[in-house]
Amino acid sequence: MEIRNPESAEAERIREVVDSSMTTSFRLSPGQIDGLVGDQFADEAIADKREDEQILLQVAETGAEIEETTITGFVEGRLEDGWGEVRWLFVDPEHRGKGIGTELYETATETLRDRGADHVCVSVLEANTEGHDFVERFDLEHDGDRRVEIADESVVNYVYTNPDVDANLPDSTAEDAADEEFPETERVDGQLTTTDDGTTVFINRDEKESGTAAPFFTTYEDDGYTEQYGFYCANCGSLGISMDNMDRLECSDCGNSHAERSTESYDDSYL
Structure with a gap:
């Protein structure tokens, strides 16, 4: 496995990984997934992120033991106010169970620290039913909620930090999900x-x-x-x-429903 920066021509493959990962593990409708993928991972969006010195983009590429070399995972982070924030992390469902997500997370956080981050936090969409367990395996704790606008939809992000860190979270355009x-x-x-x-x-x-x-x-x-x-x-x-x-x-009043997190379908390879 190799963790590296993505090329501009790999935007389509990144979208495939994101889309398949969300479809498998996020409690979102197909329309919501399409809107989020188009908003955050379109060619232009990825190109802009690649040019932003405060944003980290990395992909995981399979090694020689796999017949065909391909991108199997993707992570996005950002530097802001002394913090390194892991915003997105996806692993192709067909390649889970091989430690790809763990490798992406550890490499991304190390890179953010090398670039000047004093602390690291992780944002996980509320709808990412399995990602919360993954983050907690790194001894991070839920430190608050943020409501953000993505593809004209208001969604909630859970923010996780190291409980031993006594510092204000980075400023953000996101609003606290209050009462x-x-x-x-x-x-x-x-x-x-x-x-x-x-x-x-x-x-x-x-x-x-x-x-x-x-x-x-x-x-x-x-x-x-x-x-x-x-x-x-x-x-x-x-x-x-x-x-x-x-x-x-x-x-029974509004039809809001919940699917139990599956420890069988979840492993260390996914955020």
Whole structure:
């Protein structure tokens, strides 16, 4: 395997890797995937990124043990305010299980540090149902949410950092995903709550599960998060969440649904 900078003529192959990876592992509709790929990875977009000294682009190319040499993975990072941020990382589903994602991540973070980054953070789309587990394997912790506009759609990025780093995250055009992202809620003594037939329910923002429209959050009967009540749908504010025998969640009010993360389909090769 070789990790290198991509050539301008390889934009089409990068899009193929991104598209197939998102189709396999992201909770996004085909239209959303098409819009995101076209917005972020079109020929012109990649050309502009290659010319930007603050942006890092690297690809993984298979070695001699594979019959045909091809790009099997892609990573994008950025330098900003002393931080190196890993923004995108994709591995072709046909080539997973070979450590490609891990190699891309480690090479990208090392390169960002060599270029002057004091700290490293990672952004993962909320819809990337398997990527969150991957990031946590590098001892990074969820440090906040950001709402960003991609292809005219508002999406949420989870930001992960090293818990030992005491520094402000880089400035960004992204907005914090604050309480307005939680319909039918209010703050009680600083904690996010909602009500069910007059009963106050506490929402634990650190316990999230992906949804097709918005995430689900675990709810509790007490402010110490010891007695679980159920789940809260961040799309409509409902507590009417059902769970089937495969641990899949679905909101009875708006249809927001969740697919359980599969540890069998997930491996160290994918972010």
